Amino acid sequence: MRVPTPSFMQVLKFGGTSVANGANILRVLDIVLEAARQDTVVVVVSALGGITDALMAAGQRAAAGQAAYQELLLHIEQRHLEAVKELIPVASQSAALSQVKRRCNELEAICSSVFALGELSARTLDRLMSFGELLSSQLVAARLQATGTAHAWHDSRALIRTNSRFGAAEVDFATTNQLIRDCVAAGPQAIHVVPGFIAADAAGTTTTLGRGGSDYSGAIFAVALQASRLEIWTDVSGMMTADPRLVRHAQPIAHISYQEAMELSHFGAKVLYPPTIQPVMHAGIPLRIKNTFAPADYGTLVEVAPPRTRDTVRGISSIGGLTLLNLEGSGMVGVPGFSKRLFEALARERVNVILITQSSSEHSISVAVGAADAERARTAVDEEFAHEISTRRLEPLRLETGLAIVALVGESMKNHPGISGRLFSALGHNGVNIRAIAQGSSEKNISTVIQASDVKKAINVLHEAFFEVEYxxxxxxxxxxxxxxxxxxxxxxxxxxxxxxxxxxxxxxxxxxxxxxxxxxxxxxxxxxxxxxxxxxxxxxxxxxxxxxxxxxxxxxxxxxxxxxxxxxxxxxxxxxxxxxxxxxxxxxxxxxxxxxxxxxxxxxxxxxxxxxxxxxxxALPVIGTLNDLLRSGDVVQRMEAVLSGTLNFVFNHYDGRRPFAEVVRQAQDEGYTEPDPRLDLSGTDVARKILILAREAGVTMEMADIDNTAFLPAACLAGDVPAFYEQLAAHESHFRQLYDAATAAGRKLRFVASYNDGQAAVGLQAVGPDHDLYQLKGKDNVVLFYTNRYAEQPLVVKGAGAGADVTAAGVFADLMRAARV
Structure with missing residues (x-):
C-alpha cells in the first residue's frame, strides 16, 4: 500500500437512488459543482434506481417468448423522458429527448432479436444492461450542457479494458490506467462524466463489472488518475454498525480501515461493492461514503489507520440465501488431497465458496455456497467422489438449506480475549443455533452460520451485546x-x-x-x-x-x-x-x-x-431461591416445616367464632388472598402442591399422590360449584366452631401445616402451642423452616407475607428481572 502523491483530482460516484429521477439528479449536480470549484472531478454515474433490474427482466421475458418485455421497455423509456423534462428547459430538450429515443430504439432492436431467437446469452445481457448507465450519465451531461457548464462525457467502454468474462469481467489495469489518464489529460474541463458498471474487451464488445460494479468503476478511475480521494455517494450516511433495516439502533461508523470495510462489504454490507476497496487500498487513496440526501453528514471515511475507538467490534454484517455443503466420511482421515479435489470440483462449476470449516479429526468438511449454486455443487462433488461414495468411504454430499452467515468484524478483536465467548453466549441465550463457525487468521472476522430465520434476532442480540451499552x-x-x-x-x-x-x-x-x-x-x-x-x-x-x-x-x-x-x-x-x-x-x-x-x-x-x-x-418470599442456594452451596435438606397458605393463615388468624367461618373465607377471597377457586386452598390441594414443589426442588422424586393430605373440610363442602361451596361452609359452621374451640381450650392456635421429613410429605390442620415456631404467625404470613446439615438445631427461617396480589405480582416481577439479567 502506498500513499498517493498530492493530486487535485476527485472521483465521485453516485448510486441508483442518487440519480433515481430529475429532482435527485439536481441534488447530485449541486454536490458536483461544489467539488469542481476546487478540483477536477470525475463523476461516475449508476443507472437510475431500478432500471438495471428492469433491463434484465425485459431480456429474460424476451428470451422466454413473452411479448410483455415491451411494457418494460416502454416503462424504461418513459422514466428517462420524464427525467429530461425535469432537468432541461423546454427550449433545450430536443437533443436530449432524441438521444434517449435513439438509445431506447437500440434497446428495442436487441430485445426483438432476443425474442426472435429465444435465447439470452451472457454477452447479450451485458449489452442490454449497459443502457442503464449510458442513459443516466448522458442525462447528467445534458443538464450540464443546458446550464452552460464546461464538461466532457466519456464512454467507459472506450476507457476500461477487460477480458471477455461477461457478467463479471476482470480489468486489465495496465491498459486501462493509460487509457483513462490520456483521456482526462486531453480535456481541459473540470468535470468529466462517465457511466459506471460498463467496460469493453479487446474487441470492443461491451462487458460489465458485476452487480454493484459502478462503485468498482469509481475505484478504477481513482487509481488510474491517482486521485486525492474517492467518494461513494448513496442514500445512507456511510457504513453502519449493522443493517439499519434490521437494527433500529444501528450507529454510523465514522472511520474504518480498508480491511474492515472489505470484510463488512463481503459479508453483506450493501453500501459498498466488495471489489471497490482492493484497488484504492493498494494505492492508499482514502475512500469516503456520503449521503446524497444529507451531504452535510460526515459519512464514513475508509483509510489506512482509522482513529482508535472503545469498540472492539467495528460492525456486524450478514449474508442470506446460503446452503451448507457437508462432506463426511472416515475415508477422508489421514488421506491428503480430499480438500483439493473438493475445491477443484466446485471451481470447475464456477461455484463461489463463501466460508470453509473442517473438523480437527478430518472426518468432515463444510463449505457454504450460494443457494443458487447448491444443486450444481452437489452434482459436481458427488461425481468427483463417486468411487469413494460407492465404496462407502464417503457419504454422498449432504446439503443444509435456508442458512445465513452473521459476521463480527473488527481489527481490534485480535487484541481482546473473550469476543467469541460473548458472541456464543449472546446467541445461545436467545436460542440461535450455530451450524458452523469460521475465523480468519487475521482475527478480523468471526463468522457463524445460522438459520436464515434467526438473522434479525441474531444481529439485534449481537448489536446489543457489542454496541448498545445503554440498555x-x-x-x-x-x-x-x-x-x-x-x-x-x-x-x-x-x-x-x-x-x-x-x-x-x-x-x-x-x-x-x-x-x-x-x-x-x-x-x-x-x-x-x-x-x-x-x-x-x-x-x-x-x-x-x-x-x-x-x-x-x-x-x-x-x-x-x-x-x-x-x-x-x-x-x-x-x-x-x-x-x-x-x-x-x-x-x-x-x-x-x-x-x-x-x-x-x-x-x-x-x-x-x-x-x-x-x-x-x-x-414474593425467597423460598425457592433460598432452597436452591442451600443446595448449590453443598448443604443437604433433612426436613422442612411450613405454613404455605396465606389464605388459610389469614382465615385461622381471623376466625374467632364470632363471625361465621364462611364470612371470613369470603373476606380472604375479596382481598385477593385465595386462588380463583377457594376450594384449592381450603382443601389443602394448593398447600400440597407447594410442599411437593419444595421437595422436588430439594432433589426428591415425588408425585402429588405421595403426599398425605389430612382434610379438615367436610366432604360436602367440596361438591358442586363455588356458590355451593359457600353454602356448605355456612351449613357446617358448627364443625369449624368445634375445631376452634378445642384448640383455644388447649391454649393452642390452628395452623395448616406442610411438612417434609425423610422423603415423606404431609399437609393438614394442626393445633400448635406457644412453644411452637408457627404459633406467633400473624395475618396472611407464610413461614418455611429449613432443617439442614448446617442448620440442624436452629432452622433457617424464611418468613413474611405469603399472599396478596401486590406481593405476588412483586414476586413475578422479581423473576422477570432474573430472567432479564441472565
Whole structure:
C-alpha cells in the first residue's frame, strides 16, 4: 500500500437512488459543482434506481417468448423522458429527448432479436444492461450542457479494458490506467462524466463489472488518475454498525480501515461493492461514503489507520440465501488431497465458496455456497467422489438449506480475549443455533452460520451485546390480567423509567392475553392504554399465540404466566424449546407429573434459558431461591416445616367464632388472598402442591399422590360449584366452631401445616402451642423452616407475607428481572 502523491483530482460516484429521477439528479449536480470549484472531478454515474433490474427482466421475458418485455421497455423509456423534462428547459430538450429515443430504439432492436431467437446469452445481457448507465450519465451531461457548464462525457467502454468474462469481467489495469489518464489529460474541463458498471474487451464488445460494479468503476478511475480521494455517494450516511433495516439502533461508523470495510462489504454490507476497496487500498487513496440526501453528514471515511475507538467490534454484517455443503466420511482421515479435489470440483462449476470449516479429526468438511449454486455443487462433488461414495468411504454430499452467515468484524478483536465467548453466549441465550463457525487468521472476522430465520434476532442480540451499552431490550408476553396480572402491569409501568435509567433494561410488553382474547404489538404496548387495546384484541387460541411468539423470534423474550390454567402451563415446553424464558406464577406445571416437571427443567438447561417459578411457594418470599442456594452451596435438606397458605393463615388468624367461618373465607377471597377457586386452598390441594414443589426442588422424586393430605373440610363442602361451596361452609359452621374451640381450650392456635421429613410429605390442620415456631404467625404470613446439615438445631427461617396480589405480582416481577439479567 502506498500513499498517493498530492493530486487535485476527485472521483465521485453516485448510486441508483442518487440519480433515481430529475429532482435527485439536481441534488447530485449541486454536490458536483461544489467539488469542481476546487478540483477536477470525475463523476461516475449508476443507472437510475431500478432500471438495471428492469433491463434484465425485459431480456429474460424476451428470451422466454413473452411479448410483455415491451411494457418494460416502454416503462424504461418513459422514466428517462420524464427525467429530461425535469432537468432541461423546454427550449433545450430536443437533443436530449432524441438521444434517449435513439438509445431506447437500440434497446428495442436487441430485445426483438432476443425474442426472435429465444435465447439470452451472457454477452447479450451485458449489452442490454449497459443502457442503464449510458442513459443516466448522458442525462447528467445534458443538464450540464443546458446550464452552460464546461464538461466532457466519456464512454467507459472506450476507457476500461477487460477480458471477455461477461457478467463479471476482470480489468486489465495496465491498459486501462493509460487509457483513462490520456483521456482526462486531453480535456481541459473540470468535470468529466462517465457511466459506471460498463467496460469493453479487446474487441470492443461491451462487458460489465458485476452487480454493484459502478462503485468498482469509481475505484478504477481513482487509481488510474491517482486521485486525492474517492467518494461513494448513496442514500445512507456511510457504513453502519449493522443493517439499519434490521437494527433500529444501528450507529454510523465514522472511520474504518480498508480491511474492515472489505470484510463488512463481503459479508453483506450493501453500501459498498466488495471489489471497490482492493484497488484504492493498494494505492492508499482514502475512500469516503456520503449521503446524497444529507451531504452535510460526515459519512464514513475508509483509510489506512482509522482513529482508535472503545469498540472492539467495528460492525456486524450478514449474508442470506446460503446452503451448507457437508462432506463426511472416515475415508477422508489421514488421506491428503480430499480438500483439493473438493475445491477443484466446485471451481470447475464456477461455484463461489463463501466460508470453509473442517473438523480437527478430518472426518468432515463444510463449505457454504450460494443457494443458487447448491444443486450444481452437489452434482459436481458427488461425481468427483463417486468411487469413494460407492465404496462407502464417503457419504454422498449432504446439503443444509435456508442458512445465513452473521459476521463480527473488527481489527481490534485480535487484541481482546473473550469476543467469541460473548458472541456464543449472546446467541445461545436467545436460542440461535450455530451450524458452523469460521475465523480468519487475521482475527478480523468471526463468522457463524445460522438459520436464515434467526438473522434479525441474531444481529439485534449481537448489536446489543457489542454496541448498545445503554440498555438491553426485554420482550415480555403476559398471559393473565386478573388481580395479580393487573398489579404486575402497574408495577411494570411504574418501573419502566427506573429500569432503563438504573439497570439499562428496556422492558417492552409485547403481548397481553386474558382467557378470551389477546393483543400483540411487536413494537411494544403502551401500558397506559393496555385495557382498551386488549378489549379490541383477537380471540385467544393459545397455540396461535405461541406460534406468533415463535414467528416474531424477538431477542430476550420472556413468557409470563399469571394464571392458574393447565392449558397455559401446557405451552411451556414449546416456549422453552425455542429459548423463550418462562416465568410462572401458575403452579400447575411444577406440581404436575414428575416426568413433566423434570422435562421442563431439562428443556431450560438444554436451550440455555430460564424457567422461574419463585411465586409458586410463598408469593414474593425467597423460598425457592433460598432452597436452591442451600443446595448449590453443598448443604443437604433433612426436613422442612411450613405454613404455605396465606389464605388459610389469614382465615385461622381471623376466625374467632364470632363471625361465621364462611364470612371470613369470603373476606380472604375479596382481598385477593385465595386462588380463583377457594376450594384449592381450603382443601389443602394448593398447600400440597407447594410442599411437593419444595421437595422436588430439594432433589426428591415425588408425585402429588405421595403426599398425605389430612382434610379438615367436610366432604360436602367440596361438591358442586363455588356458590355451593359457600353454602356448605355456612351449613357446617358448627364443625369449624368445634375445631376452634378445642384448640383455644388447649391454649393452642390452628395452623395448616406442610411438612417434609425423610422423603415423606404431609399437609393438614394442626393445633400448635406457644412453644411452637408457627404459633406467633400473624395475618396472611407464610413461614418455611429449613432443617439442614448446617442448620440442624436452629432452622433457617424464611418468613413474611405469603399472599396478596401486590406481593405476588412483586414476586413475578422479581423473576422477570432474573430472567432479564441472565
Amino acid at each position: 438491553k431490550q426485554i420482550n415480555v408476553f403476559i398471559v393473565g390480567v386478573g388481580n395479580v396480572g393487573r398489579k404486575l402491569l402497574g408495577q411494570l409501568q411504574q418501573q419502566q423509567r427506573y429500569l432503563l435509567d438504573k439497570l439499562q433494561l428496556q422492558l417492552r410488553v409485547v403481548a397481553l392475553a386474558n382467557s378470551r382474547q389477546y393483543v400483540l404489538d411487536p413494537n411494544g404496548l403502551d401500558l397506559n392504554t393496555w385495557e382498551d387495546r386488549l378489549a379490541q384484541g383477537q380471540e385467544l387460541q393459545l397455540n396461535d399465540l405461541v406460534e406468533q411468539i415463535h414467528a416474531l423470534n424477538l431477542r430476550n423474550s420472556v413468557f409470563v404466566d399469571v394464571t392458574a390454567a393447565a392449558e397455559v402451563a401446557d405451552c411451556y415446553a414449546a416456549l422453552l424449546a425455542k429459548s423463550v424464558a418462562v416465568v410462572a406464577c401458575n403452579k400447575v406445571a411444577c406440581a404436575s407429573a414428575y416426568q413433566n416437571y423434570a422435562r421442563l427443567k431439562s428443556l431450560a438447561r438444554e436451550f440455555n434459558t430460564s424457567f422461574l417459578f419463585e411465586t409458586n411457594v410463598g408469593a
